[in-house]
Amino acid sequence: MPCQFTILRGSRVGSTLRFDQPTFRIGRDPRCEFTFDPNIDLTVSGHHATISLVNGVYQLQDFSTNGTFANGQQVRGPIVLTENTVLELGHGGPQIRFALVQAHAPIPHPQAQPQRPQVSPLPVTGQPGQSPPPHQIAPSAQPSSPQTRPTPGMTPQPGMTPQPGMTPQPGMTPQPGMTPQPGMPGMTPQPGMTPQPGTPQPGTPQATSAQAEPSPEATQTVSQVAITIEKAGRQLEFKKQLVRIGRDPNADIAFDPNTDLLVSFNHAKIVVVDGLATLYDLESTNGTYINGEQIARRDLVGGETVELGRGGPQLRIMLETSQVAAPKAGKATASQTVFGAVAPVADLSLGDDVPKIGEYPIKPTMTIGRSDSCDIVLDSMYVSSKHARLDQQGGDLQVSDAGSANGVFVGGEKVTSTAISIGGEFTIGPFVFKYGPSAIAVYDTRTSTWxxxxxxxxxxxxxxxxxxxxxxxxxxxxxxxxxxxxxxxxxxxxxxxxxxxxxxxxxxxxxxxxxxxxxxxxxxxxxxxxxxxxxxHPQLTIQRTLHYAAKLRLPPGTPKAKRQERIQDVLSMLELYDHRNKPVYKLSGGQRKRVSIAVELLTxxxxxxxxxxxxxxxxxxxxxxxxxxxxxxxxxxxxxxxxxxxxxxxxxxxxxxxxxxxxxxxxxxxxxxxxxxxxxxxxxxxxxxxxxxxxxxxxxxxxxxxxxxxxxxxxxxxxxxAGATKPPKKGKRIGPGPFKQFWVLTQRYVEIITRDVKNTMILLIQAPLVALFVVLAVRSDQASLGPTSTMFLIMSLSALWFGCSNAAREITKEEAIYARERMVNMRVIPYVLSKFFVLQFLALIQVSMMLTIVYFLRSGFTLSEPPGPCVQYGIKACGMLILDGVPGSFFEHLGNLYLTALNGVGLGLLVSAIAGNSDKAMSLVPLILIPQVLFSGSFGIPKADEHIKRGVGYAMALNWSLDQSKRISMCTPEQESGPDGCTTCIHAYDGFKHKRLKKEDQPDDARCKALLPVMSSLVDFPETLMVVEDGLYTLPSDHDDGPARRAHKSYLGFIVQGAMVLLMLILVCIFMRLKDRHNR
Structure with missing residues (x-):
């Protein structure tokens, strides 16, 4: 047996839908058979409920977050639907009325029905102590005086003043100037309803005897526009301010996403403002045409033919404008200009405008939170899993914070535990709780925030x-x-x-x-x-931007499906769905601003x-x-x-x-x-x-x-x-913990770098170019220039440059993003470490390429005449072996250059944290690197009494890097002789140029034999020819009258550079916190 639903309140108010299938789903998910608008019907879950035909009767099973209410009573399990059962999807959400359809009975078109059976507004909760037993449905409210009531879904337009006894129906949204009159039971002031001075409010004793007729001088005439759209021979009429057109299943004029391929998801919309209807193209893929002309915006006069894409579906738009009377705005207690949105707020944090979402009978002990195990379950990111505990003590209620992230507030002040009397209130997130004699009423202020x-x-x-x-x-x-x-x-x-x-x-x-x-x-x-x-971030697509924002901002434990649902809702709300896979840098200015708004709307x-x-x-x-x-x-x-x-x-x-x-x-x-x-x-x-x-x-x-x-x-x-000068209270941050934040930020940063292909390739190509320059520029035939020391200096300096230049702009270019994310829940340490973690891999790739090219291109040995200084001091063989290779272990050199690059990353992040913008940051980079070179020891060794110079040198990362390179290249005593009798370690120009000689390295054994007669003639190098014996400013090594100077080979440089990296990261975090304090 078919059934039908009449929508009494919600985005599709006034519609009647018929279902012949035995099972169908209700929800905001477009895959449901009975769908609601995800941008408007926010109390409806993605899959809210399922209705099935079982043994000749229809049963409803609730799967929602906000609950389903049958004739005002919350559904706790499968229930049987009876004739005229009214369902409310979430407290204050859409209302639909169920009815059975007799065989072959036609379903009248929604627009053709002059009147429909009416129902009185359903209470959002039952009265304390009067709840019917579970699975039992209270009788449906019956209509009365349909001639004097507006139909469900009827939107009172400007000028419509409710008459005495008139009961507003679900879905009624009072318009600007509409004044609630006495005798309107259940009327909740809506946006734009401004109570007039001296007008008795519903529920007051004066309301029963006050006159309902407005005075003649209190009215004005305004324009009301009715829009009729003809689609495929069917006419649809709208009396609303916004009509959306597209392939979005929740659009007012929806097209088939599988066949109407020229129509975008959010294609166009009609907006009515001040009696004027305007059609806007929503940057659709195939454009919008009126009478054959492509438009971006067009004021409508009626009779236009709109084509959605060249050769796509056509719509004919008719307009009907009428002049209606509306009450003039009263005294400016909270008046609005055009749309109206305000009713005066009274009674602490509760106004007449704040919707009540439930009443809960008082128990001796109750809990409040997001968890299903709590007595009062609230689905909000501002509410912890177990947020608060309530204990009844005599006539008072003891309210205690259960270790929540956002606290409990009484009288606007955060409390740990306090007692409130009957009539008292406390606040948790956006919810206000009012303590009554037998129940606690819960109000939702998310749409009533002032x-x-x-x-x-x-x-x-x-x-x-x-x-x-x-x-x-x-x-x-x-x-x-x-x-x-x-x-x-x-x-x-x-x-x-x-x-x-x-x-x-x-x-x-x-x-x-x-x-x-x-x-x-x-x-x-x-x-x-x-x-x-x-x-x-301009490199990310809209979808990925919202993906990372949702992971950072939504509460821990939010299911992936719910995150995706929220992202889709926001994309549709801001008309960005068709552009979701575009990189941000390809968007227009208006679209980029909408993406920024979308990030904020996620929460x-x-x-x-x-x-x-x-x-x-x-x-x-x-x-x-x-x-x-x-x-x-x-x-x-x-x-x-x-x-x-x-x-x-x-x-x-x-x-x-x-x-x-x-x-x-x-x-x-x-x-x-x-x-x-x-x-x-x-x-x-x-x-x-x-x-x-x-x-x-x-x-x-x-x-x-x-x-x-x-x-x-x-x-x-x-x-x-009160309370204006009290110090801020420390609170917990909502969102993922530090480790999860670090991981999400790292993923986002990796995606940003990999999507910015041009910039990343420029960074990577620096390393092989520098390596080729080293190979070509550092010549091996000029012994007096000390090519090996020069090579180490250039490679260490390059590693420092790689790290510093990579990082110098990474914080300043995200200053606006970082500042906003800090306001939400961003922690400093995960943010800094995510930058460092990704940049260190980039630096490792750069130094690996540079060292590999230098190591394998500079190889081999060359005999030459002894340099002049060697002859002068009686050294006959010190210059006979010219080293072209890189002495020492490849992996030790790689570790040293990697640590040097990490120091560069730390310096770059420090510069970025201090500088105000990217230009200033890059201007500071030379000022950071030049002292590193001057105090590296390559241009003279400070004397023992030059303490300032020595102190500055000890603070330079390049000095320690260069020193460690030389230590790695040193001979050790056990390397000075080999089994073939040929020396395995020879001084070429200074005490740090060594290369083990192996048979396979020598094309002619004569090279090795030629050295043996003169080995005894090798003497120590005078200090005038040395850069420094042990690298950093240390005393000369003790040595006997042996064959060669023996330097200390250690890994002190590794330890010092690692400590420097840690120190710079700490300084970066400190400066970031100082910047936060400055903003405050």
């Missing part, structure tokens, strides 16, 4: 100039607020003070009545921040701050960005942005004008024009110019106005009076 800023002041310590001068603001839930003003007036400073990036010197910021500065670590995850600079923050997101965008992209930010507020976010442009300021709910760090205005755009006496908002800047030098008067004029009283003074929370 900000109080009180007298924020920031002063330059040197010039004493006020960047911010006692600025107070009240940002209401779901508001879109734009911060404006002349250049240098403090816009970005105010934004950073509000979001905690740079805290104000004085003043207080509250987030839902919790002191933001004092409890920054605990509540910062509810705040998103997009700085002016991009916070994404579902309640409020998002953006610093000039439209900077550098053309007018078309700027408009798209502003509409996107407007859309975020319609999804429950509070958005605050800094902007310079005023072309689309009508999309904002509030505008904030700053002048020289002073608040000149805060209110809606119409109020601004009236307050400053201008017709056009840009003319406000002329008023500022007229008051130049007397900006204090602008501040005082606004503070004395009624607008200031209505929008700020009368709205600020009373909690601002």
């Amino acid at each position: 900000v109080d800023a009180f007298e924020l002041t920031r002063t330059d310590a040197k010039t004493k100039r006020n960047f911010l001068d006692q600025i107070s603001l009240k940002i209401q839930p779901r508001e879109f607020v734009c911060i404006l003003g002349p250049s240098g007036c403090g816009k970005s400073t105010l934004l950073k003070s509000l979001n905690g990036y740079t805290r104000a010197d004085d003043g207080t910021v509250l987030l839902n009545n919790i002191n933001f500065y004092n409890n920054y670590e605990q509540v910062k995850h509810q705040v998103g921040y997009v700085p002016q600079d991009d916070i994404i 579902e923050p309640a409020i998002i701050y953006l610093d000039e997101p439209t900077s550098g965008l053309d007018p078309n992209l700027e408009e798209k960005m502003m509409i996107l930010l407007r859309d975020l507020t319609l999804r429950g976010k509070t958005v605050v942005t800094v902007t310079h442009t005023l072309d689309n300021i009508h999309l904002a709910d509030k505008v904030t004008f700053l002048v020289d760090g002073k608040l000149a205005f805060f209110g809606d755009a119409d109020q601004a024009r009236s307050f400053f006496g201008v017709e056009k908002l840009p003319d406000v800047y002329k008023r500022f110019e007229e008051r130049r030098g007397n900006t204090d008067s602008l501040k005082e004029d606004f503070k004395a106005s009624q607008i200031y009283a209505d929008n700020i003074a009368n709205q600020l929370s009373p909690e601002l009076a």
